[in-house]
Amino acid sequence: MLTVGLLFFSSNSDNLGVGALTVGQIDILRGISRATGIDIAVTVFDWVGSRPAYVEGPDITIRHLSGEVMKDPRKVMAMFRECDLILDIGAGDSFADIYGPKRLNRMIYLKYLAHLSRCPVVLAPQTFGPFTSWLTRPFARDLIRRAVLVATRDDHSTAALRALGVTRPVVTASDVALRLPPEGSAPIWGRPTVGLNVSGLLMAGGYTGRNQFQLVADYPTAMRDMIGQLLALPERPEVVLVPHVISPQTPSEDDYTAALSLQKEFSDVTVAPAFKTPGVAKAYIASLDFFAGARMHACIAAFSSEVPVVPLAYSGKFEGLFGSLGYEATVDCRALGQDALVQSVLNGFRNREALARQARIARAVGQDRLRDYTEALARVISEVALRKRSGDQMRRASGHQWRAMDERL
Known part of the structure; x- marks a missing residue:
């Protein structure tokens, strides 16, 4: 039995996008297990949450990383040493x-503890950077150098690694959430239906409350204008507000709270349920005729279901992911004003049949790229399993020699 740890994934996050990464990656690991005959047990390192875990099975174990546990690096390293391999997705x-030093510092701390535990680490497909501070760039380069396999989820991230000075081989893959299976039944609509994901985080001005992501338009005003114009279209579409971060204990991030507030102003809109799992959310989104939103994984749920979608980007990760696959419908909220933003979504709805064809082709490209990552990961897993059987654990990244200094990091 090979134990694979998942770091910076989540089994219970209120952000269903992070959960979609977890479910998608576990689906990939189970496929590798079937293909290679290697029994794989998965340990998800997670924080305690109020939501029930949405990954389960005899092959799944959840270990909680609390603040108290993290204060003792030896305890964390002991947990990591129970694994034969760690996959680190950096929460996508x-x-x-971009999200401030506190989150990045915690991430760097745990990454180094994983390496100090002498467990080989795979950097699973993710967006890398930006690293704008001269303080963070050397740590980023070092951590990438130590990994046994590095995969990005778009061309932009691969280019960013090269600009950072990374010369090692990198697999340019795609988002593992493309492998998320839909779960449960979906509604049946009687007329054209538009799904709109309104980000509670952007409605609040980001974590700082002061337009943290430097959007050109006033986001709340633009969303109200968009809803009004969608409702007024000649097709009289059903407009459904679809939350993808459902976190009632943190209203400043909660899409569901934002949707209910807008419903009070626009009584003709429908608010989708507070989904329990990423798969249930995907099944619901797959039932729609058109989608637009600022939560990237809500857009991925639409895209991977071949629902025409206009992603509303607040960072470069949107264009990086969708553009790398040849899907050219992303709208950059950091560059467009309110009128242009709203019109881009309305035009997307009018041209939804063409967008659906484009999504179908681009989705196939994404699946091909994920196959490249899956094959590379399968080779790493096979090597780790072989070394484990022979009693020679692969406890260092290729080309990295451990030094006494490493033990003091």
Whole structure:
């Protein structure tokens, strides 16, 4: 039995996008297990949450990383040493300084503990950077150098690694959430239906409350204008507000709270349920005729279901992911004003049949790229399993020699 740890994934996050990464990656690991005959047990290192775990099975174990546990690096390293291999996905896009130093510092701390535990680490497909601070760039380079396999989820991230000075081989893959299976039944609509994901985080101005992501338009005003114009279209579409971060204990991030507030202003809109799992959310989104939103994994749920979608980007990760696959419908909220933003979504709805064809082709490209990552990961797993059987654990990244200094990091 080979134990694979998942770091910076989540089994219970209120952000269903992070959960979609977990479910998608576990689906990939189970496929590798079937293909190679290697029994794989998965340990998810997670924080305690109020939501029930949405990954389960006899092959799944959840270990909690609390603040108290993290204060003792020896305890954390002991947990990591129970694994034969660790997959680190950086929460998709958090191995960067875009979200502030606190999140990045915690991430760097745990990454080094994983390496100091002498467990080989795979950097699973993710967005790398931006690393704008001169303080963070050397740590980023070093951590990438130590990994046994590095995969990005888009061309932009691969280019960013090269600009950072990374010369090692990198697999340019795609987002593992493309492998998320839908779960449960979906509604049946009687007329054309538009799904709109309104980000509670952007409605609040980001984590700082002061337009943290430097959007050109006033986001709340643009969303109200968009809803009004969608409702007024000649097709009289059903407009459904679809939350993808459902976190009632943190209203400043909660899409569901934002949706209910807008429903009070626009009584003709429908608010989708507070989904329990990423798969249930995907099944619901797959039932729609058109989708637009600022939560990237809500857009991926639409895209991977071949629902025409206009992603509303607040960072470069959107264009990086979708553009790398040849899907050219992303709208950059950091560059467009309110009128242009709203019109881009309305035009997307009018041209939804063409967008659906484009999504179908681009989705196939994404699946091909994920196959490249799956094959590379399968080779790593096979090597680790072989070394384990022979009693020679692969406890260092290729080409990295451990030094006494490493033990003091």
